[in-house]
Amino acid sequence: MTKDSDVARRRYPDCVARWGRPRIRPLDELLTLPTRSPLADELSRALAAATRMHMLKSDLVRVPVRVTATTSEAGAYRYRRANPIDIRVSNRSGHAATGFLHELAHFVDHQVHYDRRSRVWASAIHPAFAQWRATVAQLAPRPFPGGSHRKRYFESAQEVWARCYAQTVLLRSGDPLLLAQLGELQRRDEPHVWPSHAFDAVALQVELVFERLALTQLELPLAA
Numbered sequence: 001m002t003k004d005s006d007v008a009r010r011r012y013p014d015c016v017a018r019w020g021r022p023r024i025r026p027l028d029e030l031l032t033l034p035t036r037s038p039l040a041d042e043l044s045r046a047l048a049a050a051t052r053m054h055m056l057k058s059d060l061v062r063v064p065v066r067v068t069a070t071t072s073e074a075g076a077y078r079y080r081r082a083n084p085i086d087i088r089v090s091n092r093s094g095h096a097a098t099g100f101l102h103e104l105a106h107f108v109d110h111q112v113h114y115d116r117r118s119r120v121w122a123s124a125i126h127p128a129f130a131q132w133r134a135t136v137a138q139l140a141p142r143p144f145p146g147g148s149h150r151k152r153y154f155e156s157a158q159e160v161w162a163r164c165y166a167q168t169v170l171l172r173s174g175d176p177l178l179l180a181q182l183g184e185l186q187r188r189d190e191p192h193v194w195p196s197h198a199f200d201a202v203a204l205q206v207e208l209v210f211e212r213l214a215l216t217q218l219e220l221p222l223a224a
């Protein structure tokens with residue numbers, strides 16, 4: 001390989017391959033978690049909780065989840081046009097499960113609907129999200145320290161969706177570690193989470209999004 005193409009490959013990482021027809025699949029079949037990271041247990045608990053909440057229609061081969069040491073952000077979802085590249089989670093945030101679920105929410109949002117021309121995702125325009133949009137619009141805005149550009153992004157449909165999704169999965173997880181993490185973020189009044197009493201109606205709407213998309217039906221064993 002020449003030096004130039006090596007540089008090009010690094011600048012434009014490969015997208016995840018697709019195989020066969022889009023089909024409804026459990027979330028944990030669509031991602032590959034790191035196995036040797038100290039975060040492996042925490043991430044697999046978070047993915048298990050999300051997998052219990054909904055599935056996804058997709059023809060993607062597994063999306064890699066990569067642990068980074070980034071301090072500037074808790075995670076990132078990388079993609080090119082309609083195609084995922086990877087999900088990145090920082091091991092420095094102190095709340096990796098929440099950071100991972102936030103990026104997983106972006107992946108789900110992007111894969112449910114992506115408009116090539118407007119580049120708009122499901123959370124902003126898909127009808128299955130309309131009730132969720134209406135409900136979340138009634139919440140008091142969370143305090144956000146920072147400039148107006150970052151604040152606008154913080155309040156965009158994509159970002160609000162990602163925060164709602166992460167909090168709903170944590171809330172419904174039944175997992176003591178995940179519930180403790182949510183409780184700690186709420187106790188510190190982190191802008192990324194809402195107080196419990198304000199959030200109940202929103203959590204229900206997040207679940208209903210997946211009902212409306214017909215992504216919650218678990219496969220029932222056939223009676224003999």
Ligand SMILES: [Zn+2]
Pocket residue numbers: 102106158159162
């Ligand atoms: Zn985000």
